[in-house]
Amino acid sequence: xxxxxxxTVPRLHPKARLxxxxxxxxxxxxxxxxxxxxxxxxxxxxxxxxxxxSLAEIVATLERLYATGGLERDVATFLEGLAAKGLVTYxx
Amino acid sequence: MDLKPLWLLAExxxxxxxxxxxxxxxxxxxxxxxxxxxxxxxxxxxFREAKALGxxxxxxxxxxxxxxxxxxxxxxxxxxxxxxxxxITSAYRLTKERLAALKEAGLDHVQISVQGADAxxxxxxxxxxxxxxxxxxxxxxxxxxxxxxxxxxxxRRNLHQVEGLIRLAESLGAExxxxxxTQFYGWALHNRDAxxxxxxxxxxxxxxxxxxxxxxxxxxxxxWVLPDYHxxxxxxxxxxxxxxxxxxxxxxxxxxxxxxxxxTTLTFENVRDRPLGWIWEHSDAFTRFxxxxxxxxxxxxxxxxxxxxxxxxxxxxLVAGDAGxxxxxxxxxxxxxxxxxAIARVEAVEERPAELTYRAAPASRALAxxx
Numbered sequence: 001x002x003x004x005x006x007x008t009v010p011r012l013h014p015k016a017r018l019x020x021x022x023x024x025x026x027x028x029x030x031x032x033x034x035x036x037x038x039x040x041x042x043x044x045x046x047x048x049x050x051x052x053x054s055l056a057e058i059v060a061t062l063e064r065l066y067a068t069g070g071l072e073r074d075v076a077t078f079l080e081g082l083a084a085k086g087l088v089t090y091x092x
Numbered sequence: 093m094d095l096k097p098l099w100l101l102a103e104x105x106x107x108x109x110x111x112x113x114x115x116x117x118x119x120x121x122x123x124x125x126x127x128x129x130x131x132x133x134x135x136x137x138x139f140r141e142a143k144a145l146g147x148x149x150x151x152x153x154x155x156x157x158x159x160x161x162x163x164x165x166x167x168x169x170x171x172x173x174x175x176x177x178x179x180i181t182s183a184y185r186l187t188k189e190r191l192a193a194l195k196e197a198g199l200d201h202v203q204i205s206v207q208g209a210d211a212x213x214x215x216x217x218x219x220x221x222x223x224x225x226x227x228x229x230x231x232x233x234x235x236x237x238x239x240x241x242x243x244x245x246x247x248r249r250n251l252h253q254v255e256g257l258i259r260l261a262e263s264l265g266a267e268x269x270x271x272x273x274t275q276f277y278g279w280a281l282h283n284r285d286a287x288x289x290x291x292x293x294x295x296x297x298x299x300x301x302x303x304x305x306x307x308x309x310x311x312x313x314x315x316w317v318l319p320d321y322h323x324x325x326x327x328x329x330x331x332x333x334x335x336x337x338x339x340x341x342x343x344x345x346x347x348x349x350x351x352x353x354x355x356t357t358l359t360f361e362n363v364r365d366r367p368l369g370w371i372w373e374h375s376d377a378f379t380r381f382x383x384x385x386x387x388x389x390x391x392x393x394x395x396x397x398x399x400x401x402x403x404x405x406x407x408x409x410l411v412a413g414d415a416g417x418x419x420x421x422x423x424x425x426x427x428x429x430x431x432x433x434a435i436a437r438v439e440a441v442e443e444r445p446a447e448l449t450y451r452a453a454p455a456s457r458a459l460a461x462x463x
Contacts (some may be wrong), residue, residue: 015201015239015267019174023096023146030148032201032268033240035098036201074268086267 010058010079010091011051016087024067031087045075049088055079095382096146097372100175101137101339101350103153104160105129106251109184110379111219111450113209114245114287116279116350117155122456129342132162136169138340141368143173153180153350155342158190163199164421171198177204180243183229191232202233203241205272208249209256221451230264246297246319247274254297257409258304262312269312271301273319277406279451282459286448288438291411294319311411325396326403326419333381333405337427338372340386348378351406355415381405384463386416390424392457 012018016031018038027043029036040044045063048058059072082088106121118126130138139150150170157163159183172179179194180200191202205419207217208224214223242261246254254271261269274280274287275293301316308314320327330337331348339347344362347353353360359376372378380386384397391402403419411420412427420427449455 014237017176017200019148019176021146021148022145028148030200032176032178032203032241033149035148035176084310086313 008055009051009053009091009092010049010055010083010088012046012049013087013089016082018043029082029087034085036082036085036087042078045078049079051091052054094255095335096335098147098335099149099151100139100142100147101151101153101337102166103136103155103339103341104135104157104163104166105342106155107159108155109159109220110156110207110222111449111452112184112217112279113219113283113450114247114452115451116275116278116280117451118353120456120460121155121280121451121458122453124344125345126428127306128344129160130340130344132165132362134344135166136359137173138363138368139166139170139173139331140364142338143175143370145369150175150177150406151180152177155401156182156184158184158186160229164193164387167194167197167199170201176200181205181229182218182222183226184220184256185189186229188232188235191229191236191238195238199238200239201241202229202230203243204233205243205245206257206260207244209253211262211291213250213253216422219452224346226301230266233444234265239268240264241264241268241270242282243272245272245274246289246459248289248293249282249287251289251293254300255304256314258300258308258314262308266312268315270315271297272315272317272318275317275320277410279408284434285437285450286433289319290392290439291322294322308398320407320421321435325421326400326407326422327344328400329404329407329419332401334372334378335382335401338368341424346375346377347403348381348404352377354401354406355409357409373380381416388416388418389417390422394424 016029019028019030021028027038029038048061059075063069063071079088106117106126167177177199180203183204202425204226206214208214211223215221244257252413258269276284280287294423301314305314334348339350344364346361358380361375387402391397403422405415407419408417409415411430421431
């Protein structure tokens, strides 16, 4: 079963919170008993995962933002990694 | 210094209505050492200093943290600092109104213990009728939208209920269940012969975990805290001594883990006397076993030393009598026979006497008096 179709809407799970880590100069995703360090692209992706945009729309927005193409695979892979930790869910 | 702490466990009080015989609090929790609890202002200062040091995760624990006055104010301060704040509670008499107030103050996550999969066993192990309150509180957390972790400490008397515990967490819609095999410190070490499971019990429970993980996938995270006595190598305790983790006790002592206060050969500092940053960087308790220069053989030349950090200093002290020894659970430790003997005692006895010392203030004072 693929969860990366055009109509898939990824959403950050409510248990996860984006937070800037001043001491280490980075952004992190915090969740119960753990954290994931994020780079700037990761933050940009997650800020778009607000439950209103489809994966295709998120990819299109990022491609505009970074003036590039072919990002779908990277974005999908990043989100799949977080989904495996239960930090991102997919809805219609 | 490169190492910065990520985690702070704030033990707000050692008062607790439950009496679990494996409690990780010190045996002498009722004694003079822990009597003078930090003020709310002092705790808020600790949280600020922790955040400035690099802490991102805060556990509010105890004892029972909901017995600490002004808990909402502490949560509000932590939230304002950006700390991801977890309440680690027994849920005894925890109302929906209280949880709603904590949610409003910015609490991120709730972890509620359960001592068995049904009221009869849970209440027996807790020593206090509390199962009904726990079930009610689990539902409140769902209704209020908290992420929920169900925490169950596993031992000889409840390992047969692992499937029931997982099904309970599943039926509640919990995000996560911690199946924490008893680690033998504090009260658990005192009750070791009555709590330690047989190898057969552990193997059976592990098969259940594998099956249930396959069935549930990401719907419920099932964490299995390894029973280290039955392993070949030690656990990477706290991710290494003084590398990521700090505990502050109710009276303000700062420990590298919640069991370390038992090590009588270390000097512990107090947040009343020193800034948290100084304690992290310079105190004897945090520097003694940081890195690998302290390691004896077989750790010193061991290729695993960067993985397990020599195991657990508390266990080395409690079992081998030397906090600077290799963790005695390691198969390469010269003290491994002490662990094997403890296991052999358990395996040899069909039905052991049911004597448990429950965690309670009178027992604590009696044990402290005995030394």
